[in-house]
Amino acid sequence: MRWLARRRAAVACVLVALVFTGFSARLIHLQVGKHEEYSAIAASKHSFRQIVPARRGLITDRNGEILAANMPARRVIADGSHIKDKAPQVAEVASPYLGIPVDELTKLLTTTSKFKVIMPELDEEKALALQKELDKKGLRGLYFTQNSIRTYPNGPILSHVLGFMSRKNPNDEVLVGVDGIERSMEEQLHGEDGFRHIEHDRAGREIVVYRGQEKAPRHGSNVELTIDMALQSILEAELENAYRELKPDTAVGIIADPKTGEILAMSNRPTFDPNNLNGTKPDEMKNRAIIDMVEPGSTFKIVVSSGALSEHTITEKTQIFCENGRFLYGGRILKDHHGYGSMTVEQILIKSSNIGSAKMALMMGDDKYYEYVRRFGFGERTGVALPGEIPGLVHPPARWDKLTITRMAMGHSVAVTPLQIVMGMSVIANGGKLMKPQIVHAIKDEDGQEIYRSQPEVVREVIPEATAKFVSKALTGVCDDGGTATLARVNGYNVAGKTGTAEKVNPKGGYMDGKYVVSFVGFMPAEDPRFVCLIMIDNAKLSSGLNYGGLVAAPVFSRVAEKTARYLDLVPNAPSMLPIALSEPSSRKVTP
Amino acid sequence: MSTNRRKEVNQIQLGPLFKWLTLAVMIGGCGLLFVYVKNQQHTLGQETRKVEMQIRETRSYNEVLLAKISQLSSRPALQRKLEQTMVALVPIQDNSIARLVPPATAESDGLLRTAANERFRP
Numbered sequence: 001m002r003w004l005a006r007r008r009a010a011v012a013c014v015l016v017a018l019v020f021t022g023f024s025a026r027l028i029h030l031q032v033g034k035h036e037e038y039s040a041i042a043a044s045k046h047s048f049r050q051i052v053p054a055r056r057g058l059i060t061d062r063n064g065e066i067l068a069a070n071m072p073a074r075r076v077i078a079d080g081s082h083i084k085d086k087a088p089q090v091a092e093v094a095s096p097y098l099g100i101p102v103d104e105l106t107k108l109l110t111t112t113s114k115f116k117v118i119m120p121e122l123d124e125e126k127a128l129a130l131q132k133e134l135d136k137k138g139l140r141g142l143y144f145t146q147n148s149i150r151t152y153p154n155g156p157i158l159s160h161v162l163g164f165m166s167r168k169n170p171n172d173e174v175l176v177g178v179d180g181i182e183r184s185m186e187e188q189l190h191g192e193d194g195f196r197h198i199e200h201d202r203a204g205r206e207i208v209v210y211r212g213q214e215k216a217p218r219h220g221s222n223v224e225l226t227i228d229m230a231l232q233s234i235l236e237a238e239l240e241n242a243y244r245e246l247k248p249d250t251a252v253g254i255i256a257d258p259k260t261g262e263i264l265a266m267s268n269r270p271t272f273d274p275n276n277l278n279g280t281k282p283d284e285m286k287n288r289a290i291i292d293m294v295e296p297g298s299t300f301k302i303v304v305s306s307g308a309l310s311e312h313t314i315t316e317k318t319q320i321f322c323e324n325g326r327f328l329y330g331g332r333i334l335k336d337h338h339g340y341g342s343m344t345v346e347q348i349l350i351k352s353s354n355i356g357s358a359k360m361a362l363m364m365g366d367d368k369y370y371e372y373v374r375r376f377g378f379g380e381r382t383g384v385a386l387p388g389e390i391p392g393l394v395h396p397p398a399r400w401d402k403l404t405i406t407r408m409a410m411g412h413s414v415a416v417t418p419l420q421i422v423m424g425m426s427v428i429a430n431g432g433k434l435m436k437p438q439i440v441h442a443i444k445d446e447d448g449q450e451i452y453r454s455q456p457e458v459v460r461e462v463i464p465e466a467t468a469k470f471v472s473k474a475l476t477g478v479c480d481d482g483g484t485a486t487l488a489r490v491n492g493y494n495v496a497g498k499t500g501t502a503e504k505v506n507p508k509g510g511y512m513d514g515k516y517v518v519s520f521v522g523f524m525p526a527e528d529p530r531f532v533c534l535i536m537i538d539n540a541k542l543s544s545g546l547n548y549g550g551l552v553a554a555p556v557f558s559r560v561a562e563k564t565a566r567y568l569d570l571v572p573n574a575p576s577m578l579p580i581a582l583s584e585p586s587s588r589k590v591t592p
Numbered sequence: 593m594s595t596n597r598r599k600e601v602n603q604i605q606l607g608p609l610f611k612w613l614t615l616a617v618m619i620g621g622c623g624l625l626f627v628y629v630k631n632q633q634h635t636l637g638q639e640t641r642k643v644e645m646q647i648r649e650t651r652s653y654n655e656v657l658l659a660k661i662s663q664l665s666s667r668p669a670l671q672r673k674l675e676q677t678m679v680a681l682v683p684i685q686d687n688s689i690a691r692l693v694p695p696a697t698a699e700s701d702g703l704l705r706t707a708a709n710e711r712f713r714p
Contacts, residue, residue: 055655066658066662069655069658069659069662070655070659071655071656071659072652072655072656124652124653124655124656125656128649146648148655151659151662151663153659153662153663153665153666153669154666154667154668155666155668157667157668205641206641207634207637208634208636208637208638208640208641209630209633209634209637211637229667233667563683566683566684
């Protein structure tokens with residue numbers, strides 16, 4: 001009996017021991033074996049990785065004028081588990097700040113979701129005021145995370161260069177630069193977000209004591225452009241006037257420094273406002289200065305003149321017979337506007353003779369002429385730091401027919417970008433050296449320390465300096481009496497330039513009847529050029545008899561150049577064109 | 593013997609009592625200190641959070657002001673202001689500008705002609 005009792009007690013003890021051993025084993029399993037898993041679940045309930053957003057860098061002009069800034073904003077998020085049944089009260093308080101009717105907001109706030117975006121961008125001031133109001137009334141469930149709106153203070157001015165920002169994918173929260181400098185300098189501008197591991201209490205407040213690993217954000221660098229907003233405004237105003245008066249399809253204007261290759265102003269019409277992209281047509285967003293191909297027309301004659309002189313195919317005094325205005329070649333008749341006899345290269349440029357240019361190209365030969373076209377930078381990207389630049393279209397001689405060389409010499413059968421024309425003219429203005437166009441002047445970090453500064457970059461020496469000087473002198477004659485661009489003249493300065501008038505290319509093949517792309521590209525002062533300016537107007541609504549580069553684009557150039565000269569404080573050095581009563585300005589008499 | 597035993601039973605042993613009391617006070621003190629320090633940490637944490645928020649708000653406010661300044665000083669805004677206030681700005685006429693030849697800063701000897709080195713002039 002006693003033995004039985006002991007046995008029972010022993011069994012009970014063993015059973016109890018087994019149960020507790022089981023519990024112990026389970027505890028060890030939970031504490032040791034499953035430690036990682038459960039600690040991660042526990043951590044996810046009260047701790048999370050908070051992103052500390054980096055501030056996007058500013059874009060400024062060369063003088064520090066802000067062109068793209070950040071307007072802080074807050075993203076309004078509702079947490080349904082904190083709002084519970086107080087949606088009407090929260091909606092009542094928040095409605096005036098969010099600008100959403102109370103009923104609608106109540107519906108939005110009646111949610112079980114812990115993360116519902118109510119408004120992506122709310123003004124910083126309104127968000128702070130709303131936060132205070134909610135705290136005062138003891139309501140919770142609406143939270144604000146940092147966000148910012150990219151703003152462009154100058155609206156449509158320079159919009160094609162600056163570009164704009166958008167979401168890469170519709171579901172993305174982060175905006176990235178998708179065009180212009182915003183895109184090409186994305187890496188420098190966006191910076192790197194920081195993070196902080198934090199824990200919060202039941203009320204959602206951070207427990208700072210338990211703050212874990214953190215990394216400060218690296219704010220984006222500020223990008224300083226070569227653009228001068230004073231010149232940009234001058235160009236924009238004049239181009240806008242021309243666009244309104246002439247009602248062309250498009251208009252492009254560029255001002256550049258020929259010695260450094262810096263782009264000082266770049267404008268397009270039609271344009272758009274990057275602050276408000278709703279309703280903007282894709283056509284309005286095109287930076288035509290680098291992505292539109294046009295036949296340059298007579299402005300291209302500088303290539304054949306320079307090439308023929310450099311190769312000693314002709315000399316400055318060689319007389320070229322211009323066939324009295326009708327030149328039969330390859331079974332087709334090439335015409336000039338007026339019938340000319342024998343002319344020197346200078347006169348050919350001044351009179352813009354198609355026949356003279358074609359004959360110079362023929363004298364050079366296909367390969368040599370093609371070499372000079374390429375040496376001037378046509379048919380290849382200039383390498384400007386703007387996205388989407390195209391190389392243009394210059395077929396190699398192997399693909400030419402018999403007429404191509406004569407057509408190309410006068411700027412047909414070739415497609416170039418407006419920026420290439422500017423850089424080509426800069427070769428003449430810069431003593432024969434082709435410069436790489438620059439749009440980014442400097443990059444500075446958040447403390448203002450310079451990370452990068454652009455340096456003038458010579459791509460190649462295209463023609464000898466003496467040839468460039470001679471062509472420059474000839475181009476001065478283009479703007480003098482008897483030239484094709486007398487309307488490009490600026491009082492007190494010598495202007496050198498070339499007009500261009502080309503029939504508009506039909507995308508379906510051939511040319512459009514009665515539609516012209518007219519242009520004027522010139523530099524000033526001719527003796528020591530400080531800027532090169534191109535004005536290109538596509539299909540101005542004028543009669544064919546008036547639609548010439550010298551009549552349409554040259555006057556716009558003149559107005560831009562006059563204001564630019566005043567802004568750059570260029571000392572007048574040419575005889576005045578004004579009547580004597582008005583032409584005795586003290587500025588002409590440089591005081592010793 | 594019995595007297596001695598009674599003495600031993602009733603005697604308060606100050607040594608061990610003091611030892612244990614000290615230990616208890618120390619442990620209690622440590623606990624209280626821990627709680628106090630923890631509270632201090634929390635308070636300081638809250639203050640840190642408040643200061644961080646203030647800094648963030650100030651920075652945001654600065655950015656708002658910067659954006660507003662750039663808006664107000666932008667060229668279109670200034671142009672609008674000009675038109676609103678009817679201020680007629682006209683370009684300075686060419687005959688109203690007098691230009692001076694920039695003064696020479698160095699001569700053949702390469703000396704900078706400033707007031708300070710004027711006495712070195714031969």
